[in-house]
Amino acid sequence: AQTVTQSQPEMSVQEAETVTLSCTYDTSESDYYLFWYKQPPSRQMILVIRQEAYKQQNATENRFSVNFQKAAKSFSLKISDSQLGDAAMYFCAPAFFNAGGTSYGKLTFGQGTILTVHP
Amino acid sequence: NAGVTQTPKFRILKIGQSMTLQCTQDMNHNYMYWYRQDPGMGLKLIYYSVGAGITDKGEVPNGYNVSRSTTEDFPLRLELAAPSQTSVYFCASSYGVGGKAFFGQGTRLTVV
Numbered sequence: 001a002q003t004v005t006q007s008q009p010e011m012s013v014q015e016a017e018t019v020t021l022s023c024t025y026d027t028s029e030s031d032y033y034l035f036w037y038k039q040p041p042s043r044q045m046i047l048v049i050r051q052e053a054y055k056q057q058n059a060t061e062n063r064f065s066v067n068f069q070k071a072a073k074s075f076s077l078k079i080s081d082s083q084l085g086d087a088a089m090y091f092c093a094p095a096f097f098n099a100g101g102t103s104y105g106k107l108t109f110g111q112g113t114i115l116t117v118h119p
Numbered sequence: 120n121a122g123v124t125q126t127p128k129f130r131i132l133k134i135g136q137s138m139t140l141q142c143t144q145d146m147n148h149n150y151m152y153w154y155r156q157d158p159g160m161g162l163k164l165i166y167y168s169v170g171a172g173i174t175d176k177g178e179v180p181n182g183y184n185v186s187r188s189t190t191e192d193f194p195l196r197l198e199l200a201a202p203s204q205t206s207v208y209f210c211a212s213s214y215g216v217g218g219k220a221f222f223g224q225g226t227r228l229t230v231v
Contacts, residue, residue, distance in 0.1 A: 109161035
């Protein structure tokens with residue numbers, strides 16, 4: 001069974017500063033994709049960033065970047081120049097799959113990290 | 120471009136009642152999913168489908184049923200509602216393995 005752990009239930013950051021959210025996972029599957037989703041109070045699930053596990057280069061998306069350490073099974077999210085609109089619950093969500101197709105790339109969610117941004 | 124549409128947005132159900140949560144997508148995605156989110160928690164997979172006529176159980180399938188007769192629609196049926204099914208339900212769809220998942224707006228269900 002796959003597990004996803006977000007060890008920081010809550011984090012806070014000052015506006016314009018940088019914050020890093022942690023995520024570790026455990027799997028025996030052969031390949032996977034990794035996602036970070038943001039859920040503001042509206043409860044809409046918004047994709048923040050996507051990383052392909054076979055790529056060594058870390059994904060970036062404007063102010064958002066990841067530090068992907070495949071051997072350590074770690075996938076952290078860095079938010080630079082934090083803005084008030086970044087305040088939300090953030091979920092790490094790997095999608096594991098295998099060559100036999102039995103995992104079908106289903107997203108497995110961590111428990112989430114609530115991010116507060118202070119003006 | 121509607122994306123993933125869920126209905127209803129809110130519902131109060133009495134213990135023992137049944138209901139169907141509707142989900143439809145207009146992106147021709149082959150994969151569709153149902154998740155539930157309990158307060159302050161992450162999403163847990165209830166059922167998923169990799170195409171019309173093909174469904175399988177996720178992590179928490181007890182008390183639920185699904186069907187997928189078309190690519191577009193993936194309804195979730197609750198039989199004999201229980202208080203433990205009070206949650207927010209999300210439908211999602213994606214194209215292929217590793218594709219970006221698009222989520223509906225969620226259904227807040229309360230069982231009293």
